[in-house]
Amino acid sequence: MKTAVIVFPGSNCDRDIATALEDVTGIAPHMVWHGESELPSGVGLIALPGGFSYGDYLRCGAISARSPVVRAVVEAAERGMPVIGICNGFQILTEAGLLPGALMRNSGLNFVCRNVALTVDNGQSIFTSGYETGETITVPVAHHDGNYFADAETLDRLEGEGRIAFRYAEDVNGSARNIAGLLNPAGNVLGMMPHPERRIEAAHGGTDGRRLFEGLLEAVA
Numbered sequence: 001m002k003t004a005v006i007v008f009p010g011s012n013c014d015r016d017i018a019t020a021l022e023d024v025t026g027i028a029p030h031m032v033w034h035g036e037s038e039l040p041s042g043v044g045l046i047a048l049p050g051g052f053s054y055g056d057y058l059r060c061g062a063i064s065a066r067s068p069v070v071r072a073v074v075e076a077a078e079r080g081m082p083v084i085g086i087c088n089g090f091q092i093l094t095e096a097g098l099l100p101g102a103l104m105r106n107s108g109l110n111f112v113c114r115n116v117a118l119t120v121d122n123g124q125s126i127f128t129s130g131y132e133t134g135e136t137i138t139v140p141v142a143h144h145d146g147n148y149f150a151d152a153e154t155l156d157r158l159e160g161e162g163r164i165a166f167r168y169a170e171d172v173n174g175s176a177r178n179i180a181g182l183l184n185p186a187g188n189v190l191g192m193m194p195h196p197e198r199r200i201e202a203a204h205g206g207t208d209g210r211r212l213f214e215g216l217l218e219a220v221a
């Protein structure tokens with residue numbers, strides 16, 4: 001499967017996700033600069049990487065969400081294209097309106113950079129089919145604005161519709177209902193703060209992240 005990684009000024013996990021995708025799919029992804037107005041043809045997955053796009057000015061992801069290419073990503077997502085946003089990518093997805101709620105400053109006001117335990121809340125999506133529902137996995141986080149917020153009605157709806165993909169097994173950043181990863185209503189867009197692309201080979205201390213990409217590849221194929 002061909003994939004695309006969107007690169008913003010200040011992205012710093014674009015090579016990590018590119019390596020993970022090349023490793024799992026066998027094909028190097030298209031690296032697409034944020035100023036492009038069209039996506040490459042024949043692509044089956046779009047990834048928005050982690051980082052500090054536009055220096056996290058205004059709000060993390062707010063400026064990137066207005067990039068020409070994000071308009072094309074939104075249109076593709078609305079047509080059913082699988083889109084994964086990791087960390088800053090998740091922030092961009094909420095700022096672009098593809099996912100509800102917002103990522104606020106961590107409740108402890110510190111940058112949190114460590115492995116965390118996640119529970120897989122919904123193992124039925126294309127992004128989580130490599131896991132069992134209810135399973136606990138280990139994936140690193142690295143962010144200062146990962147504190148997920150949405151109003152109670154939205155949170156109830158997300159839970160009722162099975163759209164919470166991952167939760168932190170403990171309080172990591174103050175996120176409402178410990179939400180670590182969310183799906184859109186159609187299930188083709190995932191935003192998550194933890195970094196699966198940083199846990200794809202034994203040298204990373206484990207391969208729980210790799211299973212996301214392997215499951216996704218199989219589900220999409």
Ligand SMILES: NC(=O)CC[C@H](N)C(=O)O
Pocket residue numbers: 013049050051052053056060086087088089142143144145146
């Ligand atoms: N690793 C990242 O993507 C960091 C995301 C974001 N800039 C934050 O620190 O909250």
